[in-house]
Amino acid sequence: MILDLLFPNRCIHCNRIIDGHLIVCDICFEQIHFTHFDYSSENSLKEKCKLLFPIENAYALMQFEQENLSRKIIHQLKYRSREKTGKILADWVTENLDFKNKKPDLLVSVPLHPKKEKERGYNQLHLFTKTLSDFYGIPFEHHLLNRNHYSKAQALKDKKHRLETQNTFSLTKKISNQHILLIDDVFTTGNTLATIAWEVLKEGNNKVSILVMAVDE
Structure with missing residues (x-):
């Protein structure tokens, strides 16, 4: 007090x-510039993903425009030790996102490299994902994927280096016949999520959807 x-x-x-x-x-x-996307319908994020990998559905909570408030919110979450912001963002998602009859089987958050997670003290997606899992009754998995290389933040890389993500991720176990909802903070080039999606899709009969806190248009 x-x-x-x-x-x-x-x-x-x-x-x-x-x-x-x-x-x-x-x-x-x-x-705050919310997208008001319909998860089950066509939207600009889904169109971007279609150019990179086969996708079922896609949802972004906010627009990630230059100098707008969504950028400041996610910066606070990732770099200012405000982990609770992840729960607040997840609560905003639950107020807007209806899976209808396209509910995924598993929520999977994009991992940090262990060294980076230790430096930051937490993965900014974990509390966000768990909050969504509790609300929608969908199991989550934080450790289905390994990030194999330590690198600086995507935001600090130039475009050429952001595209260099080959062999960055690997699955920690085999999965099949699953509809996976991949969860990340910001969709920029989409290369990170595309790399992960192909890792999931090359396994037996899996499907992929995407949920991000914000999309950079």
Whole structure:
């Protein structure tokens, strides 16, 4: 209680004091560019994925535009030790995403390299994925994939190096006849998710869908 008085929680955008379970105030929330995608229908993210790998469905919560608030939110989640932001983002997803009759069998988060996860202290997708799993009643797997190489953040790479993802990921066990929902924070070139998708699809009769916190249009 004393700490709350001395160090109150503040909106990450305008610095207004807000409740401890929030990350932005009501006014700034209205500035977030949500996609309002329909998971079961065609959308721009699905069209991007189709150019890279066979996909069933795709959903992005927000637009990841230059200098917009979604960029700041995800930056806080990944680089400012605000792991709880993952739960807040997942709660926003559950308010907007209806799987209808296309519910996946398993939620799989994109892994960090163990060295990077140790440096950061957490994987920014784990709490997000678990929250979705609890809400929708879909099992999750954080360790279906290995990230085989340590590298700097995608955001810090130039385009050429972002495309160099061969042999970056491998499956830790065989899977078959599963509809996998791959979960990541931001879709930029799509190369990371494409690399993972092909690892999943080359196994027996699997299907892949995508869910990301934000898509860079």
